Amino acid sequence: MAAAIANPSVSIQDLSLNFGVMSVLKTLNLDVAEGEFIVLLGPSGCGKSTLLNCIAGLLDISEGRIFIKGKNVTWEEPKDRGIGMVFQSYALYPQMTVEKNLSFGLRVAGVAKDEIAKRIARAAEILQIEPLLQRKPSALSGGQRQRVAIGRALVRDVDVFLFDEPLSNLDAKLRAELRVEIKLLHRKLENTMIYVTHDQIEAMTLADRIAVMKGGVIQQLDAPQTIYNRPVNRFVAGFLGSPAMNFLKGELETGATPTFKGDGVSVPLDRYQFEGDGGRTAKSCVFGIRPEHIAFGEAAKAMPFTAESTVEIVDPMGSDTLVWTKLAGQIISFRVEADKTLRNGEAIRIGFDPARASLFDAQTDSRL
């Protein structure tokens, strides 16, 4: 996949985890560079949180090795791995004040009192929780609690931050705010961060690289834009993007120019970048195009491929409007500006550039 990274901050080698006969993680490899922000993205049950718990040392792995900062930590206790972890439910100790919550790990480790005070002051300043230090967690709002939880990782002065869906318990507005804060925090601290989420917007906005996971296997590990524009298989293509990518079933025909043939539609693929020799053999395939890459009306005429269609359903979403129509006998959606008023049944012209499309093998689901 990606080129090997010299001196990775976290390196996972051939990691497998089995619960009895069930295999949760399958010979997984992942190198995280120093100071990199990696997002593990996937649907529930894909093993992303499990992988994070393995890195943290909260789960014993079945096979493989884990290195953090060049040190083999496979058999180390969580506290000896140089990691700090932020949990979805915040996991603040309810009977302790914020200050005691922050200092708990340091007190357990027997750090000197003035050093503890210094580190708490620094963390509190970075996270702007100074006025909250003497409060109990029950007297804090969700956003404040999550800030304290981040602070708890911060005071421990660790190399690697692990986030386990830290924003999932917050409402949409707060989530967006804290997302920005985490990004700023990463820029300020320049620590390695591994962040688990099922929210693709968090993944796209935060990550240096995203690892999309499914069934205990990393499907694709790459920069957000690459994953978005050139997904390696149909799962990745469908998981990222909202509204989701349109898929059209059809045949790939070879010839002077490879062509996608659907029900009464043929899309020339001379501008499409095939992976390797994917375009050489004819086979049944799936043609994927994102709703925002479909042009409409006048703009459609300039596109290499155009087609006539009629409006089926109009979904106004505020910032823009999603229009459902039919192409090659299959339902597809595309985006138009919110001020365009379209009526159901109205005849329209749509078009797109096949270079922005994704083509997948119908059998293997992998990119052609």
Add this chain to the structure above:
Amino acid sequence: MVDVAASPSDAGVLPRDDAGPAGAKPRHALSRRNIFLYGTLIVVALYYLLPLYVMIVTSLKGMPEIRLGNIFSPPVEITFEPWVKAWATACTGLNCDGLSRGFWNSVRITVPSVLLSIAIASMNGYALANWRFKGADTFFIILIVGAFIPYQVMIYPIVIILREIGIYGTLTGLVIVHSIFGMPILTLLFRNYFTSMPEELFRAARVDGAGFWGIYLRIMLPMSLPIFVVAIILQVTGIWNDFLFGVVYTRPDTYPMTVQLNNIVNSVQGVKEYNVNMAATILTGLVPLIVYFISGKLFVRGIAAGAVKG
């Protein structure tokens, strides 16, 4: 003014003509529902309180007054002599120092038994809930099955074991027996309570570097006051009220209060002193009664938090 009486609202308060029912529905104190509800409650309360009333009243009467036979009538002349006698001078077997000996025996049995059983059971529950060691489920099932084995089956084997160790007939032996027999139910109680606590809290503590004891003492214990109260109540009342183990595993010198009470009440020689018997019974029941009164609210909260889940 006739139609005002027919209207559900008070005259003059609502100026509108079309005023139908509005606001809170009126409730009548003497509705059929209330009569049934409170009637049942009062009957049940009387059912439980009447014997207590008779006991208190009788214990405050002298013997001549009791012989008149009006057991419900309040005492004409209040006397505390039966209480003093029951506590300090009533005879059981050879000893004539009343229930006081049994009381202190019971205290010496109950306090260490409660502390020991709860200390061990809470650690058991914590280990079973949070440190899922290999065979934890099997161990737990075996422990729970233990709760269903009738005590009577184990009495004699335990007599032999205690005799072989050399602590048969001592308070130490009885304390150990009580602690062991409290283990299944208490472990279940604590395990369920700790299981209901968020898993991530435990993980956070591990990342923070706390070990088995650190997490138990600094994170789990401070959060589990309600379940400790439940366990204390269960154990204090259970052990204080125990008769069987007390009579089997101790000697007359070390009999707990319940056994001594039985010996006072059931003594065959002489006149039956009902007033002394009543006073002795109330004295014996006082400890569980006080425990319930003090901790009633916490008890309910703890039961709701721990025992129902899991």
